[in-house]
Amino acid sequence: MSVLDGISRSLPLMLEGLKITLSLAALAVVFALAVGLVVAWMRMSRFAALRWLAQGYLALIRGTPLVAQLFVIYYGLVTVVDISSFWSAVIGLTVHTGAYMAEIFRSGVQSVPKGQTESARSVGMSRTQALRIVVAPQAFRSILPSLGNQFIIAVKDTAVASFITVPDLFMQAQKLAAATYEPLTYYLISAVYYLAVVMLLTALLRRLERRHTRYAI
Amino acid sequence: MPHPDTAPQDTAPQDVPPLVRMRDIRKSFGAHTVLDGVDLDIGTGEVVVLIGASGAGKSTLLRCVNGLERIDSGEIVIDGRELRYDEKSLNLMRRRVGMVFQHFNLWPHKSVLDNVTTAPVKVAGRDPRQVRDVALELLDQVGLKRFADRYPMSLSGGQQQRVAIARALAMRPKVMLFDEPTSALDPELVGEVLAVMRDLADSGMTMVAVTHEMRFARSVADRVVLMADGKIAEQGPPTAVLDNPRSERGRAFLRQVESV
Ligand SMILES: Nc1ncnc2c1ncn2[C@@H]1O[C@H](COP(=O)(O)OP(=O)(O)OP(=O)(O)O)[C@@H](O)[C@H]1O
Ligand SMILES: [Mg+2]
Numbered sequence: 001m002s003v004l005d006g007i008s009r010s011l012p013l014m015l016e017g018l019k020i021t022l023s024l025a026a027l028a029v030v031f032a033l034a035v036g037l038v039v040a041w042m043r044m045s046r047f048a049a050l051r052w053l054a055q056g057y058l059a060l061i062r063g064t065p066l067v068a069q070l071f072v073i074y075y076g077l078v079t080v081v082d083i084s085s086f087w088s089a090v091i092g093l094t095v096h097t098g099a100y101m102a103e104i105f106r107s108g109v110q111s112v113p114k115g116q117t118e119s120a121r122s123v124g125m126s127r128t129q130a131l132r133i134v135v136a137p138q139a140f141r142s143i144l145p146s147l148g149n150q151f152i153i154a155v156k157d158t159a160v161a162s163f164i165t166v167p168d169l170f171m172q173a174q175k176l177a178a179a180t181y182e183p184l185t186y187y188l189i190s191a192v193y194y195l196a197v198v199m200l201l202t203a204l205l206r207r208l209e210r211r212h213t214r215y216a217i
Numbered sequence: 218m219p220h221p222d223t224a225p226q227d228t229a230p231q232d233v234p235p236l237v238r239m240r241d242i243r244k245s246f247g248a249h250t251v252l253d254g255v256d257l258d259i260g261t262g263e264v265v266v267l268i269g270a271s272g273a274g275k276s277t278l279l280r281c282v283n284g285l286e287r288i289d290s291g292e293i294v295i296d297g298r299e300l301r302y303d304e305k306s307l308n309l310m311r312r313r314v315g316m317v318f319q320h321f322n323l324w325p326h327k328s329v330l331d332n333v334t335t336a337p338v339k340v341a342g343r344d345p346r347q348v349r350d351v352a353l354e355l356l357d358q359v360g361l362k363r364f365a366d367r368y369p370m371s372l373s374g375g376q377q378q379r380v381a382i383a384r385a386l387a388m389r390p391k392v393m394l395f396d397e398p399t400s401a402l403d404p405e406l407v408g409e410v411l412a413v414m415r416d417l418a419d420s421g422m423t424m425v426a427v428t429h430e431m432r433f434a435r436s437v438a439d440r441v442v443l444m445a446d447g448k449i450a451e452q453g454p455p456t457a458v459l460d461n462p463r464s465e466r467g468r469a470f471l472r473q474v475e476s477v
Contacts, residue, residue, distance in 0.1 A: 113322075115318060115320055115322040116322060116324065118285055118318070118322060119316075119318060119322035119323070119324070119381075119384075120324075121285065121311065122283055122285065122311055122314075122315075122316040122318075122385070123311065123312070123315075123335075123336035123340060123384065123385065123388050124308045124309070124311040124312040124336060124340040124341070124388065125308070125336065125339070125340055126304060126308055127304065129339060129340065133335060133339060134324050137326045138324075138325065138326055141326070
């Protein structure tokens with residue numbers, strides 16, 4: 001059977017999987033942005049306890065495999081609450097991606113020269129105002145590329161959700177592979193879907209970057 | 218009576234309290250003592266030029282006045298109020314103390330006009346339309362009204378520094394601090410910034426400026442203060458300090474300045 005046949009025959013299942021993959025990625029990214037902001041703020045806090053807490057979280061997430069984190073959350077959560085595998089995956093991906101977002105936010109804030117905060121404070125801005133009015137907009141511009149990169153990684157990372165039975169794109173490929181004994185065909189097809197999504201996202205992000213990274217002259 | 222070398226001369230009359238009063242200011246970074254007991258009064262309307270070798274503590278002293286650095290001990294009184302370090306008092310005090318930095322520190326993501334209007338609107342809560350008019354007037358005074366809609370990165374260093382001066386003035390400060398405002402500029406751009414500072418001095422603004430521009434010090438300063446090793450080594454009218462330094466420190470510094 002040709003690959004073209006495979007593409008058309010698998011289309012309905014793959015599209016269903018794609019929908020779930022995209023939902024997982026979108027939810028995880030949005031929540032991770034929030035987690036990242038909070039953790040970055042804790043990481044740079046004046047209070048040592050908050051810094052340690054944030055550092056512990058970052059060390060744990062960056063030091064263990066994503067799939068292990070997902071399993072721990074999935075099997076851990078189901079023992080205490082009734083939660084679907086989909087939402088377990090969203091939580092797992094959020095916790096994972098949030099750590100990387102936090103580091104991106106922190107690097108963004110640190111990329112803004114100290115003189116910017118000083119001139120903001122020197123005209124009477126509070127710490128928060130200096131951050132909001134002067135530092136954050138500049139930090140945002142400088143982190144757009146890494147933020148976009150992290151979005152792309154998050155899309156591909158959703159594939160681990162199939163390990164906890166979420167019927168995402170990769171799970172559909174696994175099912176088709178098993179049913180047809182043609183693993184290569186269907187894994188290749190799923191790869192094409194991921195590639196298409198990532199290329200589309202890359203193009204969108206590039207447009208956003210072009211609009212924001214350069215200072216108007 | 219203070220030590221004769223440090224006795225203020227040519228300052229405001231004795232019965233008028235100084236606008237800025239510093240007493241026995243001490244400040245260390247770790248084991249390194251940077252300010253070692255500085256007493257300095259700045260009278261209302263007075264223009265004081267601070268000079269001294271690199272590392273003498275000039276920047277640190279200015280930064281202590283507006284609370285960017287915290288003193289270890291001593292007393293700073295600005296406009297009758299003692300400097301305190303809680304957020305609220307600091308922010309209120311800073312509205313009355315303008316600061317101009319060596320590297321301008323304009324906000325690159327905001328237009329020239331927004332650089333000037335942001336603090337009066339967001340910090341002082343003044344009416345945006347009124348602030349806009351005042352800001353355009355200030356930009357006019359520094360010769361940059363037609364650049365109001367440009368972004369800082371598109372201006373020359375001299376122009377950026379003039380915007381920075383307008384930004385500080387927009388808060389209607391009682392005193393303006395300048396930390397080497399022309400040191401980062403190409404030589405041909407120094408004059409335009411000094412001219413703005415001269416106008417400001419003529420308008421009666423109280424100013425403390427760290428600068429190596431000796432001609433400016435001679436023609437604009439009411440008083441020159443020479444710092445060495447975290448102390449005031451000598452102070453007085455520009456001619457006295459710059460032509461006939463009494464202290465060994467003063468003579469050494471001026472030899473160095475003149476040799477470049
Ligand atoms: N944040 C800081 N941490 C540690 N040391 C500092 C800090 N700021 C200043 N110093 C040190 O304090 C001393 C005085 O510095 P300061 O910048 O006040 O000198 P200055 O008179 O302004 O010199 P310059 O003419 O080079 O600007 C220097 O030795 C400097 O290294
Ligand atoms: Mg200095």
